[in-house]
Amino acid sequence: MICIDASRFGHLEPTGVEVYSNYLLPRLVARAERDHIPLQLLAPLPKDISSAYAKPVVIPGKRLWTYLHLSLYLFRERHRVDTLFVPSHVLPFVLPKKSVITIHDLAFRRLPESYSWGQRLLLHFAAKRAVRHASQIICISESTRKDLEKFYGCPKEKLRLIPLGFDREAFLASFVVRPRSFLDKWGLVPEKYFLYIGRIEEKKNIAHLVRAFLQTKDTGWKLVLVGKPGVGFPLIAELLDSPEAKRRIIHTGYLPADDAYSLLAYAGTFVFPSRFEGFGIPVLEAQALDVPVVCSRAGALPEVAGNAALYMDNTEGSLIRLLEGVQTPDFARQDYIAAGRENIARFSWERCAEEVWSTLT
Incomplete structure (x- = not known):
C-alpha cells in the first residue's frame, strides 16, 4: 500500500507546495485506479478526494503533525504501508521501507537573511533528514538538484529531477478576466504598465525593481505591485513614499485571483526580478x-522561462535598459508572446504525475 501525505491538498489560497499537491494528487489517484494499487491519503482534516482505490484517512493533530501524529500512525500501520510519499519537505520520524519526498528549493541556504534563525534551523533539519533517510528525493528543478548536492552532499542516485507541470486551460478557467474598464480604478492603460505579482519583499528584489523603474524615462508607463508585504518591506515602503514613486508606482496590496490575473492579462510586461526561485510558476502564468x-x-528561472524571456543581471543598469526597451516601438512583443506559448507547452502535470507515480511504484 502507498500512503501519501495529503495535508497540503485542497487549500483555498494555495501557494507553492499546496499548488503542487492540488494538481498532482488527483492525478496520482487516477493512476492508482488504473494500476489497481491501493492508496491512503493522510491528512489532519477531511479532504475531498477519494476513489475505489484511494481512501482518505484523517489523522487528528495540529502542532508538529508530521513529526508526531503522522509518525505515530505509520508506526501503527508499519506492517501494511510499503511506500510513503511526502510532497513537501518534511519526513516523519517513522518511515516504511520506501519513502519519497519532494524538495522544492533550498532558498534558506541561498538567502539566509530572509529567514529567522528558527526557520533556518527547522528547514536545515528537514533537508538533512531527507538526504539521510529518504529512498528517493524528487527535485522540481535542476537548480534544486545541484543545491542538494552542494549543500548536503546528496548522492546523485538518490535524486530524481521531475519538473512541475503547467495546465494553461485549467489556469485560464480558474479566474474571470474583468472588462478593460476595471483598469480605470488605478488610472491604467492596457499594455502600458509593468506588473509584479507576489510578496513585496527583499527576497523578491522589489527594492531593486523600484529603484530601477524610477530611473527610467517617464513615458507614461506605470509599475504595479500586487501582493502582501513580506520580509524587508519597510525599506521598500520608504522607496514607495517618494513623490515620484507615488505618481508612477501603484501598490495594490493583496488582490483576489480575478483582480490580480485581470491586471496581468492587460499588462504590457510582467517583471519578476526575484533573487532566488526554486521554480517560477508566475512566469508561466504570464506567458499563458x-x-x-x-x-x-536566479535559481531555476532560466530553466522555466527558457528562451521566451528577457533576462536581467544584478545591476540596475541592466534592468533599466530592459524596462526602457520594452516600451519602444522596436520591441518584438509578438515574438516573445509566441515564444511564451511554445515555452509553456514544455510543462505538463500529466507527465509530472506519471514520473512521480513511476518513482513510487
Missing part, C-alpha cells in the same frame, strides 16, 4: 496570458 516577461537568472 500572452504577456512578455522580464526576469532574473
Whole structure:
C-alpha cells in the first residue's frame, strides 16, 4: 500500500507546495485506479478526494503533525504501508521501507537573511533528514538538484529531477478576466504598465525593481505591485513614499485571483526580478496570458522561462535598459508572446504525475 501525505491538498489560497499537491494528487489517484494499487491519503482534516482505490484517512493533530501524529500512525500501520510519499519537505520520524519526498528549493541556504534563525534551523533539519533517510528525493528543478548536492552532499542516485507541470486551460478557467474598464480604478492603460505579482519583499528584489523603474524615462508607463508585504518591506515602503514613486508606482496590496490575473492579462510586461526561485510558476502564468516577461537568472528561472524571456543581471543598469526597451516601438512583443506559448507547452502535470507515480511504484 502507498500512503501519501495529503495535508497540503485542497487549500483555498494555495501557494507553492499546496499548488503542487492540488494538481498532482488527483492525478496520482487516477493512476492508482488504473494500476489497481491501493492508496491512503493522510491528512489532519477531511479532504475531498477519494476513489475505489484511494481512501482518505484523517489523522487528528495540529502542532508538529508530521513529526508526531503522522509518525505515530505509520508506526501503527508499519506492517501494511510499503511506500510513503511526502510532497513537501518534511519526513516523519517513522518511515516504511520506501519513502519519497519532494524538495522544492533550498532558498534558506541561498538567502539566509530572509529567514529567522528558527526557520533556518527547522528547514536545515528537514533537508538533512531527507538526504539521510529518504529512498528517493524528487527535485522540481535542476537548480534544486545541484543545491542538494552542494549543500548536503546528496548522492546523485538518490535524486530524481521531475519538473512541475503547467495546465494553461485549467489556469485560464480558474479566474474571470474583468472588462478593460476595471483598469480605470488605478488610472491604467492596457499594455502600458509593468506588473509584479507576489510578496513585496527583499527576497523578491522589489527594492531593486523600484529603484530601477524610477530611473527610467517617464513615458507614461506605470509599475504595479500586487501582493502582501513580506520580509524587508519597510525599506521598500520608504522607496514607495517618494513623490515620484507615488505618481508612477501603484501598490495594490493583496488582490483576489480575478483582480490580480485581470491586471496581468492587460499588462504590457510582467517583471519578476526575484533573487532566488526554486521554480517560477508566475512566469508561466504570464506567458499563458500572452504577456512578455522580464526576469532574473536566479535559481531555476532560466530553466522555466527558457528562451521566451528577457533576462536581467544584478545591476540596475541592466534592468533599466530592459524596462526602457520594452516600451519602444522596436520591441518584438509578438515574438516573445509566441515564444511564451511554445515555452509553456514544455510543462505538463500529466507527465509530472506519471514520473512521480513511476518513482513510487
